[in-house]
Amino acid sequence: MSAELAEPASKIELPAHIGGGGEIPTFDVTLRVRRYNPEVSEEATWDDFKVTMYGTDRVLDALHKVKWEIDGSVSFRRSCAHGVCGSDAMRINGRNRLACKTLLKDLDTTKPITVEPIKGLPVEKDLIVDMEPFFQSFREVMPFLINKGHEPTKERLQSAEDRERFDDTTKCILCAACTSSCPVFWTDGQYFGPAAIVNAHRFIFDSRDDAGDMRLEILNDKEGVWRCRTTFNCTEACPRGIQVTQAIAEVKQAILSRKI
Secondary structure (H helix, E strand, O other), X not given: OOOOOOOOHHHOOOOHHXXXXXXXXXXXXXXXXXXXXXXXXXXXXEEEEEEEEXXXXXXXXXXXXXXXXXXXXXXXXXXXXXXXXXXXXXXXXXXXXXXXXXXXXXXXXXOOEEEEOOOOOOEXXXXXXOOHHHHHHHHXXXXXXOOXXXXXXXXXXXXXXXXXXXXXXXXXXXXXXXXXXXXXXXXXXXXXXXXXXXXXXXXXXXXXXXXHHHHHHHHOOOOOHHHOXXXXXXHHHOOOOOOHHHHHHHHHHHHHXXXX
């Protein structure tokens, strides 16, 4: 008895009484991808790829289809595909977004969807940038708990009110969407950038931490918070909804008042 190949899920028609509406509709999308390969040329180019996608698909799904079915040399970072790892930040139609969280149907698919690397960081290949300058700034603000007291036998307790003080900035996934949307960072790669300041904020206002003044001194540097021009690009770009510009303003105020 020979086995028959199962129908793809997209081809299976479900009865209306269990939520079926027939075959899942598809639509064609053109991805216009910024290509760069230093082994071939120092000049970047644009390549168009036409793919057939479903209404539930994200930009990352379209990139996967291009890489797996059309051109395996297309290069980009991705990992969890659920907006948690932050590895697939890129410029989609001129705006910083996570490819895994951007639904194709929310974009104008009657025109090519442009996909290019985030700005302000060296491009290594196609959509992949060198993240080391970004992480160097992150490390310099000491993004970890520093407590000079004796190590407790259990967790360090904290009130709900104290936790609320910095809750928003704990959401950062280090995708660099905010930092690479900042015009100051584009023109001055030495600027700490919004993400580093957000992660400093998370510990500066943590009641269990004893190194707040040290971080404030670091961010009071000429490449620190005072470079921020309050354009709100970072807040708009954050895929986690962090009030980035507000966090930077709070760090500025803490420097001026030295009250944490």
